Each structure stands twice: as C-alpha cells, then as structure tokens.
Amino acid sequence: MFFNSLAFAIFLPIVFFLYWFVFNKNKSTQNALLIVASYYFYSCWDWRFLFLLVFSTFLDYYTGIQIEKGKSESSRKFWFWLSIIVNLGFLGVFKYYNFFASSFSELVSSAGFKASPILLNVILPVGISFYTFHGLSYVIDIYFKRIKAEYNFVDYSLFVSYFPLLVAGPIERATHLLPEIKVKREFDFEKAKEGICQIIWGLVKKIVIADTCAVYANAIFDNYNTVNSASLILGAVYFAFQIYGDFSGYSDIALGVSKLFGLDLLRNFNYPYFSRDIAEFWRRWHISLSSWFRDYLYIPLGGSKGGLWMKVRNTFIIFVVSGFWHGANWTYIVWGFINAVYFLPLLLSNSNRNNMDAIILKFNFDSAKVIFSILYTFSLICIAWVFFRAKTITDAVLYLKRIITNGEFSSQYLENERYNHELLLLIALFVLVEWYSRAKIEPLSGRYNILKIALAIVAIIAFGTYSDYKEFIYFQF
Template identity: 55%
Template sequence: MLFNSLDFAIFLPVVFILYWFVFNRNLKHQNLLVAVSSYVFYGWWDYRFLSLIIFSTILDYWIGRGIVHTSLPKQKKILLWISIIINLGFLGIFKYYNFFIDNFRSAFSFLGYEINTNSLNIILPVGISFYTFQTLSYSIDVYKGNLKPTNDFIKFAAFVSFFPQLVAGPIERATNLLPQFYKRRRFSYENSVNGLRQILWGLFKKVVIADNCAVYANYIFENSLELPGSTLFIGALLFTIQIYCDFSGYSDIAIGTSRLFGFNLMKNFAFPYFSRDIAEFWRRWHISLSTWFRDYLYIPLGGSKGGVLIKIRNTFIIFIVSGFWHGANWTFIVWGTLNAIYFLPLLLSNKNRNNLGIVAENNNMPSLKELFQMLGTFLLTIFAWIFFRAESLNHAISYIGEILSWSLFNPPSSLDVIGLKKILIFLIVLFFMIEWFGRKGDYALDNIIFLKSKLVRWGFYSFIVFLIGMFMYTEKTNFIYFQF
C-alpha cells in the first residue's frame, strides 16, 4: 500500500478511528490492532511475503528469550549467530543470489570456462532490507545487554511490522520503539496536528517535486547517448533532487503518521543538501541506516581508534557494505566506494567532525565560505548519484564521460525535447527556500517564522494541498527505496 494512494487515504482514517475511539481503553487491544493493520498494509502488495516477516518476528522473539534464559556465554553467542545467519540468509537469497551467480558465471567465462548455473526467478519482498535490520538490532542489543527481551509477542510483532516505517524506514532500534508499545498512549491534538503537517510536507516533496523531477531525469538517463553533457548534468541534478525528496518525503510521512498514533520515530533526514562536507552529509542523510552501520559494524570493527590502515579499512568496509545494502549491482558498490574516498581525507585529517552544528545557525544566509562549501559538497554528491542511478557501470562511465566533454558547454537545447517546464524550476527553488528557512526544525514546516500567523499558515497549507492535487499523477508512483 502506497502512502500516495487512495487505498492509504482510506486505510489511515479507518485505523485511526478504531485506534482512538474503539480500542483506546485497552493497551493490548491497541497493540493488536497495530500488528493486524500492519500485516494488512504489508500484505496489500503480496500476501505471500507476510510469511517472511512473521517468520522473522517469531525467530527473533524466541532468540531474545533464549539469550536471556541461558547463562552460558557460548550458547548466547550461538543463538545470536542463528539470528544473524538466518536473517541475512533470507536477505541474501532474495536480494543477492542472482548477483553472485551471475558474477560467478562471468568470472569463469573470463578465464575460459563455461559453467551452467541457473538464476532464480524471484521477486524481492518489499522492505526486507529494513525489517531485517530492525529485528537484527533487537537480537544484538539483547545479546549485549542493552535491552531486556520482551515476553509479550503482540508488542514485539507490532514493533517489527509497525506499518508507517515498515517498508522504507526509518530503521528503528528496539531500544527506542519497542518500549513505546508498553506505554499507554493518549490522544494529543497538538501532536496530531504536527503529524499532519509533516505528512503534508512529505507528500509535497514526493508528489510535487520528486515525481515530476523523475519524469525528466528518467528520460535523460534512458536517452543519455543522444544528449549533450549539459543536458546530462541537468538530468543528474534532477535525480539528486528526486531521490532526496522521494526518500525524505517517505520518512516525513512515516514519522508524521506515527505521531497520529502517539509514537515518536527517529529523525531520518536533517537537510543533507545544506552540508558543508561529506562527513556532515552522512550525518544528515538516511540517519537510521548510517547510525545502524556505525553502531553494529563500524564500532565493533574498531571504529577510528586504530592506526591509519585500520581507519582506512573500516571506512571502506562500512561504505561499501552500505552501497551493497542498497542493491545487487556494481553501481551501488562503486557509489559506496566513491563516498568512502570522499570521506577518508576528512577522517585522516581529523576534520570529519568540524561541522556538527546547523549551517548559518545564527544568520539568515550562509557566509561566502559556507556557500562554497555547500556547493562543493553538493557537486560531489551529484557526481556520486550518477552511479546510483545508472543501469550499469558502463552506463555511468559513458554518462560521466559526456558530462566531462566539451558538450557540457553546449546550450541544453534538448530541453525543448524533454519539455522541462518553468513551473517545475520555480517549485524546486521554492522547495529549497522553504527547506533553508526551516532547517532549524525537525522538518521544514516545523520551524518557519512566516507560518506563525494563523491566516498565513492556513493559506500556505491550502496552497500546498492545491499543488499536490494539481501535480499528482493518476497512476501510482512507487517510492525509490521500495526496491531496497
């Protein structure tokens, strides 16, 4: 079920009414409603994949209980590894099996040996990378003693399958979300209004900006061999805007929806395109995944405490694994490697934590130095996103090669062909202005001075709703991160 669909527009109010007006007196019934509603939400795509998430839920529920009820460290470790191997095993089969088989076949073919191997004709379950990491964090935290295992299966099932963030995050930690299922939730008008405001902004980013940028970005990437470098750069720029608005838009809707039900999810984006260096960018982009890899991979490997070679090794591991998490394609691995290369000079010079605060925190506009820092970081990010979007390494290399050719200085006359509209350019500029002046809040509309007036506020909300209705496509448009 898509957030930007009529199905969800009906589903959400129904669940909301049942949650607050029918089951509001019994916490167990509320949690059961959340679990059942989440299974309906997930099964809307393909009910067959419900068996996977239910199996993972049962597995890690019993693993958690098993770890705490055994006093032998060796048995605790065995139980943890059972959870890791089975969960990552499912992820490996559904997401990476064909990738490894195809590359195994290609490697032997390169050496002059032809082998017969069969690929699997399987569909990638939606959200498997997200809920797999969520259940793994539970088992690991129980093993480390950071969390007491739950004895309530309904609460645990609701935590694993919580529908607002089930499909594309944020990847919640059990230490944050699971305890919220133990507390009685009371309806808060203020919290609900805040949630609706964040949902509105998320829909604007997805429907108005991301989906419309996608039309032109897709055309340019699919016809890159016929277009000059200037147009290809515009295509990369549009995809850079698209992927941020698409993914952060999903996170805004997820967090806002959670607020409607009295839950607080972690912040997943913190205005990353206003970053002054790559280290700051990765502290602000997909925060739930970045911190997951930091806590469960980077720090256990030694983090930044070892010598130079250890720091380099750990940096490349975490970025390459992060790239591979996104998809079974060499383009994602190169994308991760490229970001590691960007990050290393900052780490080795101890400058990776230079920019911890908000850019231009006490000013309305950035300084000239900050402006150039943001521009440089943004250009590096655009370059990396080309690998992320390209169909193959050859496609990415040819795309970049054309951008770096003299055709970059040719007028992008082909824009007449793709029909890039001035209204979209205006909306993109408007979007960045709102993000800039709202950068001190949890999301753009959370802390904007000109929205203090009630008349202006409601006029602005009406304008956003109008734009969403005007630019919404009649056919359903998936979120980019559903494929991961």
C-alpha cells in the same frame, strides 16, 4: 499500498478511528489493532511474503529470549548466531543470490570456461532489508546485554511490523520504539497537528518534487548518449532531488502517521543538501541507516580507536557495505566506494566532525565560504548519484565522460511533460522553503500555517493529477 494512493487515504482514517475510539481501552488492544493493520498493509503487495515477515518476527522473538536465558556463553552464542545466520540467509537468498551467481558466471566465462548459473525466479520481498535490520539490532543488543528480551509477543511483533516504517524505514531500535509501544498512549491534539503537517510536507516532496523530477531525470538517463553536457548536468541534479524528495518524503509521512497514533519514530533526514562536507551529509542523510552501520559494524570493527590503517579500512567497509545494502548491483558498491573516497580526506585530516554547528549566514567572507562548501559538497553528491541511478558502471562512466567531452551547454528541450525553466524554478522555490525552515522538522508549522497547508494541498492535487509515477524508490531496497 502506497502512502500516496487513494487506498491509503481510506485505510489511514479507518485505522485512526478504530485506534482512538474503539480499541482505546488499553495499549494491548491498540497494539493488536496496529499489528492487524500492519499485516494487511504489507499483504497488499504480496500476501505470500507475509509468512516470511511472521517467521522472521518469531525467530528473533524466540532467540532473544533464549539468549537472555542462556546459562552458558556457548548457549547464548548458539542462539545469537542462529538468528544472525538465518536472517542474513533469507536476505542473501532473496536479494543477493542471483547477483553472486551471475557475477561468478561472468568471472568464469571471462577465464574461458562455460558457465550456466542457476538463477532463482523470485521477486524481492518489499521491506526485507528494513525489517531484517530491526530484528538484527534487537538480537545484537540482547546478546551484548544492552537491553532485556521482550516477552510480550504482541509488543515485539508491533516493533518489527509497524506499518509506517515496515517497507522503507526509518530503521528503528528496540531501545527507542519498544518503550513507546509498551505504555498506554493518550491522544495529543498538538502532536496530531504536527503529524498532519509532516504528512502533507512529505506528500509535497514525493508528488510535487520527486515525481516531477523523475519524468525529466528518467528521460535524460535513458538517452544520455544523445543529449548535451548541460542536460546531463541537469539530469544528475534532477535525480538528486528526485531521490531526496522520494525517500525523505516517505520518511516524513511515516513520522507524521506515527504521531497520529502517539508514537515518535527516529528522524531520518535533516536537510542533507545543506551539508558543508561529506561527513555532515552522512549525519543528515538516511540517519537511521548511517547510525545503524556505525553502531553495529563500524564500532565493533574498532571504529576510529585503532591506527590509521584500521580507520581507513573500517571507513571503506561501512561505505561499501552500505552501498551493497541498497541493492545487488555493482553500481551501488561503486557508489559506496566513491563516498568512502570522499570521506577519506576528512578522516585523515581529523576534520570529519568540524561542521557540527548550525548554519548561520551573514554578509561576510566566512558565509561565502559556507555557501561554496555547500555547493561543492552537493556537486560531489550528484556525481556519486550518477552511479546510484545508472543501470551499469559503464553507463555511469559514459554519462560522466559525455559531460566533459560534449562541451555543449545550450538549452536543450526533451519531449516530456515538464520544461527546463519550470522545473528549475520549482526546485529553486523548494530549496528556498527548506532553507528558511531548516531549524524545524518541516516547513508547514509556525506562522501562517493554515495558508501554507492550503497552498501545499493545492500543489499536491495539481501535480498529482498529471503524475502517474507512484512508486517510492526505496521500496526496491
């Protein structure tokens, strides 16, 4: 069930009505309703993987209690590592086994030996990377005594399986979401209005921006060896806005839906393409994942407290692991490595936290430098996105090579639904709207909100009528 589907448009109002008008006696009945709704939501993809979600939930719930009750350090370590190994084991089997088996087979074949790897004919359970990380952070926090174990199975189950964040995040922490789940919620009309505005803006990002850009980006990437340099550059830009509109649009809808139920999720995007350097970009892009790797991998490895070698090593580890988290393909690993290379000069010069302030532009030289920094950073990001989008590393390298060697920058028409100039104008309008709204959660609230909401709905209907591109990119991760 997609957020941008008719099924969800029916599902959400029903759950909302039951939540506030039927199961509103106490938080326990509301939580139970949300669990049932979440399991139904998840089973709409493949009901068989619902058992995996339930098992993962029970595993971390039980091991969390055993870790807290453990009378000896060896007992606590046993339950801790049991949870870690089983969770990562499931993730490894479903997501990475075929990758490692195929890579090993290719390595052996290149050495002159025959290899016939045994591959698993299984599909990737949707959302497994996200709900696995929910459980891992919970167990890790209990082991290091940052939080107490949750003894209410219903409350913990909701924390793991809550449907707005279940399949594509944001990656929540028990320290943030569990306290909200454990208290009774009262309907807040203002928060509900904020939620509706955020849902609508998320749909604009997905349907109007991402799905439109996808048509052209797919055509260019699938035919990169036949188009000129100008079209290839536009293809990279279109994909940059496709993945931003797609993933941040999903996060906006998830946060907006949660506000309808009186729950606040972690913000996942903060206008990342207005970043002035790569470090700022990663503070604004997929914030919940970046902070997860910072707190549960980078800092435990020593963070930035050690010598220069340790800083460099830890930086490359978290970026490469972050790339590998996205998918079992060498292209994602290279994408992570490239971002580490981008980040390295900032780390070595100790300037990775320079751009922490809000962006304020005036008519002076400093503002021109800021604009140049934003455009330069966006260009670097687009180059990295080519590896993220390409099917193979070879395709990505040839794509970038052709931009340099082709040298033709004339307008080139590709046979698809959207013309070049129309799409460029649409992106320019989108950028302007976000720029003037960058101090807010989303652009639709504030002055003239009724007019802005009406225009947004018209755009969603107009573009949704002609678009059949429904899936969210991050469902595959």
